Every structure is written in C-alpha cells, then in structure tokens.
Amino acid sequence: MTRPFRPMNVLSTLALTVGLLAPALALAQQPASPREAPAFKAGTCSVEGLMDSIRRGLGSKSEAYKLYLRTLLRESAVNLPLHELQAAFEREYDPAMVEHLAAALVARTERGLEPEAMQAVAKRALEDRDPSLRAATVRALRRTGALERTGDLFERLVRDSSPEVRMEAATNLVEDNLYVYGGHDARAADTAVAAAAASSDPKVTAHILGKLMTGEVSAGSARKLEQLLGSDSAEVRAAASTALGGVPAAEMASARQALLGMYRGERDPGVRKAILQSIAQLGFSGAVPELQRLRGVDPSLEPEIDAWIQVLNMNLQDWSLIQKAKQRLQQAR
Amino acid sequence: MTPESIHRSASSPVSASARRAPRIAIALGVVALLAAVALIARGSAEDSDKPGAHQAATPGSQSADPAHSNAAGHTGQGGPEQDRPEPPQFNGTLCWEDLERFNDTVTLETFREWAAPLLAVKDPLVREYLKGRLAELIGDDEGRASEVLGWAREAPPAEFKLLMAGLRGSQVLPKVAAQLTSLGLDESLDLGRRAGFLDELQRLPQLEPATLEKLAHFAKDATSGEAGWVAARAIGRVMKEDFTRTGNAKPYLDKLLTIGAESLDEQVRYLALEMEMHAGAPLDTQATARLAKILATEGSDEVRQVVAHDLSFAQDKKQALDIYAKAFATEKDLCVRWALFRFAARAAGKDALPVMAEMALTDPRFQGNYQDFERLYASGIVDFNRIWFSLPTDDPHGCLHRHE
Numbered sequence: 001m002t003r004p005f006r007p008m009n010v011l012s013t014l015a016l017t018v019g020l021l022a023p024a025l026a027l028a029q030q031p032a033s034p035r036e037a038p039a040f041k042a043g044t045c046s047v048e049g050l051m052d053s054i055r056r057g058l059g060s061k062s063e064a065y066k067l068y069l070r071t072l073l074r075e076s077a078v079n080l081p082l083h084e085l086q087a088a089f090e091r092e093y094d095p096a097m098v099e100h101l102a103a104a105l106v107a108r109t110e111r112g113l114e115p116e117a118m119q120a121v122a123k124r125a126l127e128d129r130d131p132s133l134r135a136a137t138v139r140a141l142r143r144t145g146a147l148e149r150t151g152d153l154f155e156r157l158v159r160d161s162s163p164e165v166r167m168e169a170a171t172n173l174v175e176d177n178l179y180v181y182g183g184h185d186a187r188a189a190d191t192a193v194a195a196a197a198a199s200s201d202p203k204v205t206a207h208i209l210g211k212l213m214t215g216e217v218s219a220g221s222a223r224k225l226e227q228l229l230g231s232d233s234a235e236v237r238a239a240a241s242t243a244l245g246g247v248p249a250a251e252m253a254s255a256r257q258a259l260l261g262m263y264r265g266e267r268d269p270g271v272r273k274a275i276l277q278s279i280a281q282l283g284f285s286g287a288v289p290e291l292q293r294l295r296g297v298d299p300s301l302e303p304e305i306d307a308w309i310q311v312l313n314m315n316l317q318d319w320s321l322i323q324k325a326k327q328r329l330q331q332a333r
Numbered sequence: 334m335t336p337e338s339i340h341r342s343a344s345s346p347v348s349a350s351a352r353r354a355p356r357i358a359i360a361l362g363v364v365a366l367l368a369a370v371a372l373i374a375r376g377s378a379e380d381s382d383k384p385g386a387h388q389a390a391t392p393g394s395q396s397a398d399p400a401h402s403n404a405a406g407h408t409g410q411g412g413p414e415q416d417r418p419e420p421p422q423f424n425g426t427l428c429w430e431d432l433e434r435f436n437d438t439v440t441l442e443t444f445r446e447w448a449a450p451l452l453a454v455k456d457p458l459v460r461e462y463l464k465g466r467l468a469e470l471i472g473d474d475e476g477r478a479s480e481v482l483g484w485a486r487e488a489p490p491a492e493f494k495l496l497m498a499g500l501r502g503s504q505v506l507p508k509v510a511a512q513l514t515s516l517g518l519d520e521s522l523d524l525g526r527r528a529g530f531l532d533e534l535q536r537l538p539q540l541e542p543a544t545l546e547k548l549a550h551f552a553k554d555a556t557s558g559e560a561g562w563v564a565a566r567a568i569g570r571v572m573k574e575d576f577t578r579t580g581n582a583k584p585y586l587d588k589l590l591t592i593g594a595e596s597l598d599e600q601v602r603y604l605a606l607e608m609e610m611h612a613g614a615p616l617d618t619q620a621t622a623r624l625a626k627i628l629a630t631e632g633s634d635e636v637r638q639v640v641a642h643d644l645s646f647a648q649d650k651k652q653a654l655d656i657y658a659k660a661f662a663t664e665k666d667l668c669v670r671w672a673l674f675r676f677a678a679r680a681a682g683k684d685a686l687p688v689m690a691e692m693a694l695t696d697p698r699f700q701g702n703y704q705d706f707e708r709l710y711a712s713g714i715v716d717f718n719r720i721w722f723s724l725p726t727d728d729p730h731g732c733l734h735r736h737e
Contacts, residue, residue, distance in 0.1 A: 064465025
C-alpha cells in the first residue's frame with residue numbers, strides 16, 4: 001500500500017502526536033486489529049499520496065470520508081506542485097479521479113494562482129475524446145468563476161456531441177448564475193441566454209432558461225428570449241416564457257406583448273401556464289385585467305387564471321411572496 | 334451587543350457567531366447574502382450547517398454589499414500600492430496516516446475514544462469529517478441517538494459540538510425531539526449546554542403545542558440568557574418550516590409576538606420579532622395591531638426597525654399604511670423613519686406613494702427618496718425586490734454601520 005503522505009519534519013509530527021498516540025506508535029508497524037485504536041500520524045500531503053487515498057476511498061461506503069478526501073485535495077491544491085498536479089490530471093482516465101484533479105486545478109486559479117490551471121481543465125472539457133471525461137471536467141468548473149475566465153467555452157459546450165456534456169454545461173450555467181453571481185450579474189445572465197440560444201438541444205435550452213434569473217439581461221438577450229417563443233419545442237417555449245417574466249423594466253412592455261400575442265395561438269397547456277405566470281410576474285395586480293381577458297381562451301385553464309387573480313388581488317409586493325401564496329392556495333385545494 | 338451578552342456567549346457551547354447570525358442577516362441585503370453564498374460555494378467546505386448560511390434576508394434590509402454601494406458612488410478604491418498584490422498565502426493541510434483505517438473500522442462504541450486525538454489536533458477538515466462519520470454511525474437509529482445525547486450531557490465543549498453536529502447530520506433528530514427539549518430545559522445543566530440542546534430543535538418540522546408553550550415560556554424568561562435566545566430562534570425557524578409545509582404560522586407567531594412584546598432582553602425581543610420577516614407569513618389584523626402596539630412602546634431603535642419590516646407582511650394594506658403614517662409622525666430616530674418609509678412601499682407598492690409623499694413633507698430629508706420610489710414605480714417596475722436593487726443607494730441616511 002502506498003503511503004498516503006510524505007512525512008513532515010519530525011518535530012512537527014511529534015508536536016501533533018506526542019502524548020496522545022505514544023502507545024499506538026509503538027505498534028504502528030504491526031497489522032492492526034479492527035478493535036485497536038488507529039495510530040494517527042500527520043504528514044504533508046503529496047499529489048501521489050492523495051491520489052492513492054482517493055482511489056481507495058472511492059470504494060468506501062462512507063460519503064463523509066469521500067467528501068473529506070475531495071475537500072482535502074481541493075484545499076491542498078494551492079500548496080501542491082502545479083506540474084505534478086497537472087501531470088496527474090493529464091495521465092488520469094478515470095472520470096471520478098479526473099473530476100477530483102480538475103477541481104484541484106480550478107481551485108488554484110480560483111484562489112489567485114496561475115490562470116492556466118483552469119485553462120487546462122477548460123481545454124480538456126472541450127477536447128478529450130471520452131465524453132464521460134469531458135462531462136467530469138465540466139462538473140469541476142461548476143460554481144466557480146469559469147464564466148468570466150473561459151470566453152465562449154459554454155456556448156461551445158452546449159453544442160457538444162454528447163448529451164451528457166451538454167446537460168452538465170447547462171447545469172453549470174444555471175448554478176453559476178444563481179450561486180456565484182446571485183442572479184444579479186448581467187454578463188453571466190447574458191452568457192447563459194447566448195448559450196441557451198446557441199444550443200440545438202431543446203432539453204438544454206429549457207434547462208438553462210427555466211431557472212435563470214433574467215432581471216439584468218441586455219435588450220439583445222430579451223429579444224433572443226422572444227425569438228425562442230417561436231421554437232418548435234414546447235419545453236423551449238415554456239422555458240423562454242418563464243424567463244421573460246423576469247426581464248428588466250425596459251424590456252417588460254415588449255415581453256408582455258410577445259407573451260400575450262402568443263397565448264391564443266399556443267396549444268400546449270404547459271406553455272400556456274408558463275405564459276400566465278410571466279404575465280402575472282410582469283404586472284402583479286396590474287395584470288389582473290389582462291388575465292381576466294384570457295379566461296375564455298382555454299376553459300381548462302380557467303382555474304389556473306382564477307388562482308393567479310386571487311393571489312394577485314392580495315396586493316403582495318414581492319414576487320417570491322406571490323409565488324409562495326400561489327403554492328399555498330394550490331395546496332389548500 | 335451588551336457586556337452581559339458577551340459574557341453569556343463566552344460561556345456557551347453555542348458560538349457567539351451563532352447568536353450574531355440573525356443580526357447579520359438583517360443587516361445584509363439579498364445581494365450580499367448571495368455573494369456570501371457564492372464565496373462559500375467557491376471556497377472550501379460544505380457549509381450548510383453554519384449559522385446564517387441559509388438565512389434569507391429580505392430586500393429592504395440594509396445591505397453591506399460593496400457592489401451596490403459602488404453603484405451609489407461610494408467606491409472606496411485603494412491607491413496605487415494596491416496595484417502590486419502580495420503573493421497569496423495559504424494555510425497548509427495535513428494528511429493523516431490511519432484515517433482510512435479509522436473510517437473503515439470505527440463503530441459507535443469506539444467512536445469517542447478513537448476520535449478524541451483527532452479532535453484535539455483541531456484540523457478543520459478532519460473535524461468536519463468526524464461530524465459526517467458520526468452522523469452515518471447514528472443513521473436513523475433512535476437508540477444510538479439517545480446514547481449520543483447521553484454522552485453530550487457531560488462532554489467538554491469541543492466534543493459537545495461534534496456530538497450535536499453528528500446528531501444534526503443523522504436522520505433521527507425528530508425521533509429524539511422530546512429528549513432534546515427535556516435536556517434543554519433541565520435546570521441541573523449549565524445554560525450554555527442547554528442552549529446547545531435547544532438549538533437543535535430549530536430543525537424539527539413542527540413543534541407540538543406543549544413543547545411550544547414550554548419553549549416560549551423559557552425564551553421569555555430573562556434568566557434564561559443565551560439559551561432563551563436560542564429557544565426563540567428555534568420557534569422561529571420551525572415556524573418557517575411548518576408555514577411552508579402547512580400554510581399555518583399562527584401558533585408560533587402568537588408566541589413570538591408575546592416574546593417580542595414582553596421579554597426584558599432587547600436581543601431576545603429583536604430576534605423574536607425578526608423571525609417573522611424570515612418566514613414571511615401574512616399577518617392578520619390582530620397580529621398587525623399587536624405589532625403596532627410594540628412599535629409605539631418599544632424603546633430600542635433597532636427593534637422598532639424590525640417591527641417596521643414585519644408590518645410589510647400585513648394582509649390589510651390600509652391598516653399597515655395607517656400604522657406607518659402615524660408612527661412616522663411621532664418617530665424621532667432617522668433610521669427608524671427610513672425603515673417606516675421604505676417598508677410602507679414593501680407593504681403596498683405604489684399605493685403607498687401618497688403616504689410616503691406625506692412622510693417626505695413631514696421630514697424633507699426623505700424628498701429625494703420619495704422621488705426615487707416615484708420614478709421607479711412610474712417606470713413600470715412592480716416588484717419591491719427590483720425597486721430596491723434599482724435605488725441609487727441602499728443606505729441614503731447612513732444607517733448601515735450606525736451600531737458597529
């Protein structure tokens with residue numbers, strides 16, 4: 001078994017263990033019985049040792065241990081030699097290990113070290129021949145500053161030949177926008193809209209747009225969203241409708257017109273529900289007359305329209321409160 | 334924070350930061366909060382159990398977000414020396430020989446003895462691992478959870494935190510709710526340890542009426558100290574969860590309003606009233622009237638600001654606007670007035686503009702604020718959240734750092 005660590009200087013090790021582990025140290029060279037207390041010894045982490053530990057740990061039944069190893073590698077990354085880390089990344093072909101190593105490289109760039117560490121990961125996300133390895137490296141870029149550092153990477157990834165890679169890239173765009181930028185960054189939102197429009201995979205486009213906060217998007221992005229209302233795919237039309245509900249004030253009138261214009265001709269009930277929600281979001285209590293006018297278009301959606309009217313008439317001033325009130329109303333029914 | 338409360342925090346297994354968290358939450362706006370979440374996500378450990386990490390402040394609360402302040406022209410950029418950044422310094426990590434064997438062979442019976450040396454070396458990554466491993470060993474077994482609670486009665490502070498984190502991470506917490514409550518109210522234990530037990534109640538899906546009654550009574554009692562504060566927070570957190578699930582917050586809200594009106598501890602009153610703004614439960618006319626009374630009689634500026642926020646959840650908008658108008662006329666504190674002014678908009682949207690115009694006539698310092706709100710509503714924005722983020726500044730009256 002490879003030692004999982006490189007011994008640090010003797011004094012430091014002693015300082016950490018003396019007094020606590022002396023009896024165990026005496027037995028360290030003998031095979032340990034399951035009931036014998038472990039002889040913990042601290043050492044400096046090495047790439048090779050960490051890789052060995054992680055490779056064995058992947059088979060552990062303990063999720064806590066796997067999380068520990070993942071975190072340990074990421075936290076150690078800034079102190080490990082870059083060339084060793086990069087070499088280990090390049091010669092690795094197990095997707096789980098690739099993801100761990102890629103996350104470690106990304107962590108170096110994220111914490112202010114060399115930009116090329118993340119670039120190496122982005123390159124493999126685009127170029128590796130194995131789609132499961134491309135997907136693994138895309139996951140390693142999630143919830144980081146990759147959107148700002150990788151140019152048109154995501155527009156290219158959403159056109160990858162593998163559906164798994166495309167969907168992982170879509171998830172990055174959704175989660176980066178929400179968790180890294182708080183939903184309030186215009187460039188991140190525009191990047192997501194551009195990628196959604198660039199993809200020819202309806203599931204990818206719908207996944208991105210269905211959960212995107214669009215309060216900061218540009219006029220150009222708002223127009224792209226309106227164009228996507230004409231998609232052949234119902235799930236894309238529904239997601240674009242949802243996304244249009246949150247556009248900036250300057251784009252609200254145009255979005256409302258586009259949504260109202262398509263409601264009558266739309267046949268899919270899921271898309272119609274999404275349109276109704278966005279009309280409610282764009283107007284709050286001011287949307288009630290518009291919603292009333294739409295009641296007769298599709299009798300099966302009258303209960304939905306009535307629910308929106310009832311909630312909007314509460315005159316709540318915060319969209320999250322309106323959504324929660326609507327949810328409670330539906331639970332009560 | 335009062336000297337008395339500092340003393341309490343120091344003696345408690347519940348960290349001082351846990352007590353500060355809600356105060357911080359109200360001080361931060363959504364952007365700041367999400368930025369913090371982003372930093373956590375981009376940083377190191379899983380952080381979902383850290384106090385405040387999952388608390389959502391509502392827009393209109395003060396924001397410490399530099400980006401938003403920059404939009405207002407408060408740039409505070411550094412000089413030329415900041416163009417030459419120092420090379421980053423990083424803490425080292427440790428790799429532990431035999432941790433793998435610990436992981437593979439540890440049982441609940443050996444956990445305490447085997448984990449003790451690891452706990453003593455204060456490696457934060459290992460400490461997090463131990464919490465997760467203990468949670469796995471407890472699983473959903475009520476007997477094991479009870480055994481761990483038994484250890485926690487006597488455990489020293491660092492081990493106490495580990496044991497409680499293990500319980501928290503397991504799936505068994507609701508099954509030992511009665512035991513936790515009983516330990517939390519056990520007068521033979523020190524208040525700090527009792528606070529630690531009561532703190533776990535916040536993760537229950539609901540509180541039975543008898544438990545709620547006991548907790549509220551304890552929270553209101555000035556001699557409960559830190560543990561009373563924790564009990565009030567537990568009531569509020571469960572209220573949010575139960576309200577989301579069932580739509581009913583009334584039993585909890587009644588108790589919190591009583592604590593908010595009657596506790597002698599300002600921080601407990603503040604917290605009890607702050608919990609409503611996190612839950613966002615609609616206020617009926619009776620609850621609104623109780624808040625109006627608190628607003629008129631409360632001596633603390635900070636507590637009155639929280640009450641102003643709460644009132645924005647009133648179902649009867651006219652009732653809320655009347656309360657805001659009357660309170661503004663008699664209010665002397667500028668920051669409380671700013672809270673009354675902006676939360677009037679959160680209560681009633683553009684319907685609040687006439688009341689806000691009247692406020693700006695009473696106090697000309699609000700004329701610029703009125704013009705901002707009037708302009709934004711005229712632009713077609715209806716969501717208060719978006720109004721808030723569109724204001725030229727979120728701190729026009731210098732209230733953000735007043736008490737720091």
